[in-house]
Amino acid sequence: MSAEPGGGPERHVLILGGTTEARRLAEALASAGTGAGVAAGAAAAPGAGAVQRGAAQTVRVTTSLAGRVAAPVLPPGETRIGGFGGPAGLAAWISAHRVTHLVDATHPFAERMSFNASEAAALSGVPLLALRRPGWTPAPGDAWTCADSLADAAALLPALGARVFLTTGRMGLHSFAHLTDTWFLVRSVDPPAAPVPPRLEVLLARGPFTLDDERELLARHRIDLLVTKDSGGSATSPKLTAAREAGIPVLVVRRPPVPEGVPEADSVAGALRWLRYDRAH
Ligand code: NAP
Numbered sequence: 001m002s003a004e005p006g007g008g009p010e011r012h013v014l015i016l017g018g019t020t021e022a023r024r025l026a027e028a029l030a031s032a033g034t035g036a037g038v039a040a041g042a043a044a045a046p047g048a049g050a051v052q053r054g055a056a057q058t059v060r061v062t063t064s065l066a067g068r069v070a071a072p073v074l075p076p077g078e079t080r081i082g083g084f085g086g087p088a089g090l091a092a093w094i095s096a097h098r099v100t101h102l103v104d105a106t107h108p109f110a111e112r113m114s115f116n117a118s119e120a121a122a123l124s125g126v127p128l129l130a131l132r133r134p135g136w137t138p139a140p141g142d143a144w145t146c147a148d149s150l151a152d153a154a155a156l157l158p159a160l161g162a163r164v165f166l167t168t169g170r171m172g173l174h175s176f177a178h179l180t181d182t183w184f185l186v187r188s189v190d191p192p193a194a195p196v197p198p199r200l201e202v203l204l205a206r207g208p209f210t211l212d213d214e215r216e217l218l219a220r221h222r223i224d225l226l227v228t229k230d231s232g233g234s235a236t237s238p239k240l241t242a243a244r245e246a247g248i249p250v251l252v253v254r255r256p257p258v259p260e261g262v263p264e265a266d267s268v269a270g271a272l273r274w275l276r277y278d279r280a281h
Helices: 020-031 086-096 111-124 150-159 170-176 211-220 238-246 268-274
Strands: 010-016 050-053 057-065 078-081 101-104 128-131 144-147 163-166 183-188 200-204 225-229 250-253
Touching: 010 020, 020 057, 020 128, 020 268, 086 111, 101 111, 111 128, 128 268, 144 150, 150 170, 150 225, 150 250, 170 183, 211 238, 225 238
Parallel strands: 010 057, 010 101, 057 078, 101 128, 144 250, 163 183, 163 225, 183 200, 225 250
Antiparallel strands: 050 057
């Protein structure tokens, strides 16, 4: 097994996923081989994630998902779903499946998994890259209040708004469950589980959402506060733009800490460079 990015005759890239970037990286690696790529959604078919790269090199790509979404959109290549059992379990999986490169492309708020990845990389000696999308920065016209955590956001929230579009994810709704006077709109792929705030409307929908979608939603529900994690991604987020246009304040939850000493890329192109696919195609 090669310990260097780009080295060795066979590669197996394990992408810790659950994000758009993770899916795009799997897609890019799939199309980086013969150009034929791998059939989308070909989960777990033996060898389905194998991409021929030139005559000498085979690249296998596996994306790992936590299993939070009931019917996830599967990326090209192989997929595996569910936790590994902590850093030691992840390190064991890496060894058993001859993983040569580990990419932590989890969401910036998937705090535990990024630390697990760092520990597992140290245990197994496999190189690790963190693919982290840049955070958002306020633009002229934005009225942002920043919170350090969901609990902090819940404490600040009642003074800022009464009809709240809460976009911090269905898994963290318990942090707002004690707010009985506030009306919340939540949008998620799967329904949230209790405990949730008592005055809650849930919109089941899967993104991405356009600026027009967001404008319409804010107006229709007479939203007076947007709450979001600093998830980042595209430089202009439709929901942030729509809030700015409507003069709606935004409560932004700052990102949690990340493990030290892990090399980072802020784009799929940067991750491909780390994997040395930049000049090949
Ligand atoms: P987390 O708190 O960092 O992780 C909790 C546990 O879930 C981990 O210890 C691990 O279990 C398992 N896990 C997390 N990501 C995994 C992955 N990609 N593959 C296999 N197991 C994984 O994570 P989270 O905040 O619950 O997020 C779960 C997933 O949802 C992540 O994949 C993330 O990218 C995605 N996501 C999260 C957010 C968010 O706001 N947190 C938003 C959008 C998408 P073991 O220790 O047993 O391995």
